[in-house]
Amino acid sequence: SQTIHQWPATLVQPVGSPLSLECTVEGTSNPNLYWYRQAAGRGLQLLFYSVGIGQISSEVPQNLSASRPQDRQFILSSKKLLLSDSGFYLCAWSGRTVHEQFFGPGTRLTVL
Amino acid sequence: AQTVTQSQPEMSVQEAETVTLSCTYDTSESNYYLFWYKQPPSRQMILVIRQEAYKQQNATENRFSVNFQKAAKSFSLKISDSQLGDTAMYFCAFMNPSTSGTYKYIFGTGTRLKVLA
Numbered sequence: 001s002q003t004i005h006q007w008p009a010t011l012v013q014p015v016g017s018p019l020s021l022e023c024t025v026e027g028t029s030n031p032n033l034y035w036y037r038q039a040a041g042r043g044l045q046l047l048f049y050s051v052g053i054g055q056i057s058s059e060v061p062q063n064l065s066a067s068r069p070q071d072r073q074f075i076l077s078s079k080k081l082l083l084s085d086s087g088f089y090l091c092a093w094s095g096r097t098v099h100e101q102f103f104g105p106g107t108r109l110t111v112l
Numbered sequence: 113a114q115t116v117t118q119s120q121p122e123m124s125v126q127e128a129e130t131v132t133l134s135c136t137y138d139t140s141e142s143n144y145y146l147f148w149y150k151q152p153p154s155r156q157m158i159l160v161i162r163q164e165a166y167k168q169q170n171a172t173e174n175r176f177s178v179n180f181q182k183a184a185k186s187f188s189l190k191i192s193d194s195q196l197g198d199t200a201m202y203f204c205a206f207m208n209p210s211t212s213g214t215y216k217y218i219f220g221t222g223t224r225l226k227v228l229a
Contacts, residue, residue: 032215038155043203043221088155094215099145099207101217103157 002027006091006104013111019064019078021107023091026072031093033074034101035066038088050074086111114139116206118220125194126228132179133189133223135204144208146180146187151222152200160202163187194227201225 003026013019025031032051036044046059048066056066063082067075074091091104115138125131137146148160163171163180170178175195179188191198204220 034217041201041224044219046216049216090157092157094217099209099215100147100159100162101205101207101215102159103149106155108155 002093002102004091004093004102004104006089006107008107009105010108011110013081013109015083015111016080019076019081019085019109021076021089021091021109023074023076023104024072025074025093028072028093028095030071031095033068034092034094035074035076036090036092038090038106040087044090048076081111083111085109114141114206114208114218116204116218116220118202118204118223120223121221122224122226124226124228125191127194127196129194130190130192131194131225133191133202133204133225135187135189135220137185137187137204137206137218139185139206139208141208144206146178147205147207147217148176148178148187148189149203149205149219150198150200151203152197157203161189191225196227196229199225199227 005024034049035047038044050056050068053068064078089107092101094101117136144165146163150158150160161171161173161176170180175192177190201222201224203222206218209215
């Protein structure tokens with residue numbers, strides 16, 4: 001069966017520090033991968049999605065970036081965090097023929 | 113552009129009663145998928161039910177069912193025999209698969225459901 005992992009689960013970082021959140025998927029190949037951000041009590045904002053290694057599409061211009069160095073690995077990064085980057089970050093995957101999205105457990109990021 | 117609207121920010125229901133959550137969407141596409149996701153306090157997103165636009169029959173999963181009205185672009189979720197564990201935020205989502213194999217999902221702003229004992 002497929003599983004999706006995210007780490008860390010919780011992160012507290014100072015303004016201006018770098019960020020690296022990692023997501024990996026097991027049990028499937030060539031998935032579509034997604035990064036979302038969710039503000040407290042709000043909906044999901046799509047940040048990035050990827051249909052293959054090295055292929056990244058950005059939905060929202062910001063100081064975040066994403067990379068996909070391996071088929072089942074998706075990384076969200078920032079060189080300098082802003083206060084507004086605080087939120088709950090969710091990684092998700094979907095298959096080519098299975099149309100549901102499956103979500104990881106999320107990372108709660110607090111920027112101080 | 114496609115949009116998804118959930119007009120009920122919060123709802124409550126008594127345990128064992130039935131509740132319906134509303135969702136409307138806007139699209140010019142004919143081939144698409146609709147989903148309801150549940151996000152309990154743990155914040156883990158869980159798929160509740162899915163509906164393919166080409167299917168006229170409403171999807172059902174145990175106590176959860178949908179009322180899919182394609183012409184009206186409406187996709188409501190009915191929860192029967194509500195349980196305390198149904199307390200969560202519920203998100204409606206739309207996906208239109210592109211020919212390139214890119215699947216982008218549009219989410220509504222969510223409805224917070226509280227089941228009362």
